[in-house]
Amino acid sequence: MSRTLKESPKGLQTWVMASPSRMARLARGEGTPGTRAAPTQAGNNDKRIEVRLDNADTIIQDGKKFKRYKFQVNKGADNPTLKTFADKNSHEVWSHADMSCNDGDSESAIINLFEDLEKNLKK
Template structure:
């Protein structure tokens, strides 16, 4: 049975994939390090999902630029298990994903980038 952290990550990915603009924000590497990529702070999605994707630093790999994203839990999570974990360390990074920054992606490229993003977050999940 998947852990509550894993379920929260799955709910967050479903939320991101529902909106073309949310996907585009991530795939294009937009945002400032330390700020949220999804979901927006406040509102019912933040507490219901119980986790977030924060924008990380730009890193270089093999001469290419990548944006690192960080999966973290929220202090205001509705789920008591997630809330308790977040209260222990609200800045703990449970997973990361690195996406190459490209300005000229086709829709197909964006879809592949989202699949890679989700796969990395899932594979790198540390509880």
């Protein structure tokens, strides 16, 4: 796995954690499967952040709600390595993570989400 891909979730995490409302929206599990969860497609986000989270299914397990997020590379990425990956298949899921929704502490939930994304990155 490329070092660039391995380090790419950190930039996305920084973007998400820069705003309490972004963290809360992700932590609540909002979003329809197949749509983008973060970052927004505004300005130069795709180019600068280079990766994205897409919404996947909501799962109920033992009475708890979990949201699956898929980690993908943006076609418009600045980094040539990431751009090459996206040009081959922009819909490839490089990692995924399930996050427990509505546990109250958005910041902890987001930190755990990104730790899981990093652990689950394709080798």
